[in-house]
Amino acid sequence: MRLSPDEMIFWQHGWFKLNGTIVFTWGIMLLLAVGAKIITRNLTTEHQRSRWQNLLEIIVTAMQQQIKDVGLRHPEKFIGFLGTLFLFMATAALCTVIPGFEPPTGSLSTTAALALCVLIAVPMFGISDQGVGGYLKSYMEPTVIMLPFNIISEVSRTLALAVRLFGNMMSGAMILAILLTITPFLFPILMILLGLLTGMVQAYIFSILAAVYIAAAMSTHEPKAPAKT
Amino acid sequence: MLIDWFTVGAQALNFLILVWLMKRYLYQPVLKAIDAREKRIAAQIADAAAREATATQEKEEFQRKNAEFDKQRADMLNKAADEAKSERQRLIDEARKAADALSAKRDELLRSEVKNLHESIVQRTQEEVFAIARKTLTDLAGVSLEERMTAVFASRLQAMDDAARGRLADALKNSAEPALICSAFELPPEQRTVLQQAINVTFSADVHLRFETAPEIVSGIELSASGQKVAWSIADYLTSLQQGVDELLAKPAAPEKAPDKIPA
Numbered sequence: 200m201r202l203s204p205d206e207m208i209f210w211q212h213g214w215f216k217l218n219g220t221i222v223f224t225w226g227i228m229l230l231l232a233v234g235a236k237i238i239t240r241n242l243t244t245e246h247q248r249s250r251w252q253n254l255l256e257i258i259v260t261a262m263q264q265q266i267k268d269v270g271l272r273h274p275e276k277f278i279g280f281l282g283t284l285f286l287f288m289a290t291a292a293l294c295t296v297i298p299g300f301e302p303p304t305g306s307l308s309t310t311a312a313l314a315l316c317v318l319i320a321v322p323m324f325g326i327s328d329q330g331v332g333g334y335l336k337s338y339m340e341p342t343v344i345m346l347p348f349n350i351i352s353e354v355s356r357t358l359a360l361a362v363r364l365f366g367n368m369m370s371g372a373m374i375l376a377i378l379l380t381i382t383p384f385l386f387p388i389l390m391i392l393l394g395l396l397t398g399m400v401q402a403y404i405f406s407i408l409a410a411v412y413i414a415a416a417m418s419t420h421e422p423k424a425p426a427k428t
Numbered sequence: 429m430l431i432d433w434f435t436v437g438a439q440a441l442n443f444l445i446l447v448w449l450m451k452r453y454l455y456q457p458v459l460k461a462i463d464a465r466e467k468r469i470a471a472q473i474a475d476a477a478a479r480e481a482t483a484t485q486e487k488e489e490f491q492r493k494n495a496e497f498d499k500q501r502a503d504m505l506n507k508a509a510d511e512a513k514s515e516r517q518r519l520i521d522e523a524r525k526a527a528d529a530l531s532a533k534r535d536e537l538l539r540s541e542v543k544n545l546h547e548s549i550v551q552r553t554q555e556e557v558f559a560i561a562r563k564t565l566t567d568l569a570g571v572s573l574e575e576r577m578t579a580v581f582a583s584r585l586q587a588m589d590d591a592a593r594g595r596l597a598d599a600l601k602n603s604a605e606p607a608l609i610c611s612a613f614e615l616p617p618e619q620r621t622v623l624q625q626a627i628n629v630t631f632s633a634d635v636h637l638r639f640e641t642a643p644e645i646v647s648g649i650e651l652s653a654s655g656q657k658v659a660w661s662i663a664d665y666l667t668s669l670q671q672g673v674d675e676l677l678a679k680p681a682a683p684e685k686a687p688d689k690i691p692a
Binding site: 202203205214215216218220221224225227228231232235236239242243244245246252255256259260275278279280282283284286287303306307308309311312313315316365 | 430431432433434435436437438439440442443444445446447449450451453454455457458459460461462464465468469
């Protein structure tokens with residue numbers, strides 16, 4: 200039994216290999232890029248616009264609003280990273296309805312790669328916002344004693360991100376595969392629907408957590424609320 | 429092994445490429461379009477607000493002008509009504525004056541006609557009386573009227589009172605011109621002689637006489653000199669007759685009421 204699409208190898212030359220995870224990821228990338236290109240080709244600034252443009256605008260503005268709600272003041276700066284995280288994972292979850300498709304997010308390699316991206320992006324955004332010294336200082340707050348714990352926290356939450364997404368996505372596909380062997384057709388369909396739901400929820404959770412980590416890294420620069428009298 | 433580090437690296441790279449692609453083809457165009465539309469909407473709202481302000485201003489201006497126009501119209505109507513009233517009064521006055529003038533003219537004309545009629549009646553009466561008297565005298569007594577009149581005039585001259593005779597004598601003496609004898613008919617030489625003698629005897633002087641014919645005195649003889657005059661004619665008789673006729677004419681008209689005056 201195959202736990203991860205990593206094991207589905209199409210071509211290999213030495214250490215270089217073309218497995219299912221990479222191929223399905225490319226498929227998703229192609230779908231997203233081409234879809235976005237086609238829809239945004241005829242964008243209009245008029246009041247009357249196409250349904251697809253409306254859909255894209257709804258998605259983009261909803262993501263912007265979510266990022267703003269988390270506490271990031273300039274969502275347009277973060278939407279590239281956080282929005283793409285969400286779109287990639289959501290598309291991967293949606294595509295599970297296609298027969299033969301295995302979500303690349305069901306591979307620990309992919310989730311680890313995404314978690315590593317978050318691990319690197321958080322200090323990058325933090326440093327770009329408050330400088331190297333300012334960012335590193337945040338690890339020693341409130342006291343220097345907290346430095347190792349902060350570092351452990353940083354690593355462990357990255358690990359948690361990766362494992363949480365992997366576990367949920369892999370389990371969905373796994374349960375489906377098991378049920379297909381022991382139950383009639385109707386029940387797996389319900390499980391597919393449940394899988395879609397958990398996939399969307401996981402995509403949302405992963406993106407929101409990444410946004411929260413970034414916001415935490417930049418929190419020292421948030422404007423202080425005026426003292427209430 | 430669940431983690432394949434090559435795949436991890438490849439997926440990280442794939443993800444970064446996807447981030448770039450999404451930024452390039454999705455977020456930037458969509459956000460730009462949204463911004464452009466928001467700007468456009470903001471501009472349209474600002475434009476609409478400006479138009480509304482202008483419209484409000486124009487409405488107020490229009491209402492003000494309308495009120496002004498109404499006031500002007502009312503003023504003009506009042507003025508026109510006043511003018512029409514005064515014009516009507518003027519026309520009525522003019523018409524009244526014209527009516528009065530016409531009435532006066534008509535009265536004048538009527539009076540003139542009455543006078544003319546009167547005169548013609550007098551003239552005709554004089555002529556008729558004269559003709560009847562002449563015919564009566566000729567037929568019954570065998571004497572002419574003129575002859576008798578000359579004789580009567582001569583006898584009247586002689587019968588004048590002293591004061592009147594004195595005044596006339598003075599006038600005849602002081603007059604440079606000859607005294608004038610006017611008669612309704614041409615006096616024959618015999619009667620002229622009779623008159624000359626009578627005057628000479630009366631005033632005890634040789635008085636120069638000039639004889640003229642005046643048909644308007646109808647029948648009678650006048651002697652005039654330097655403003656003094658002695659006349660004898662049938663005019664006195666005619667005056668009495670006229671008074672009698674007038675009284676006769678006035679009697680039936682008296683009971684008639686004068687017509688009501690028409691109010692202006």
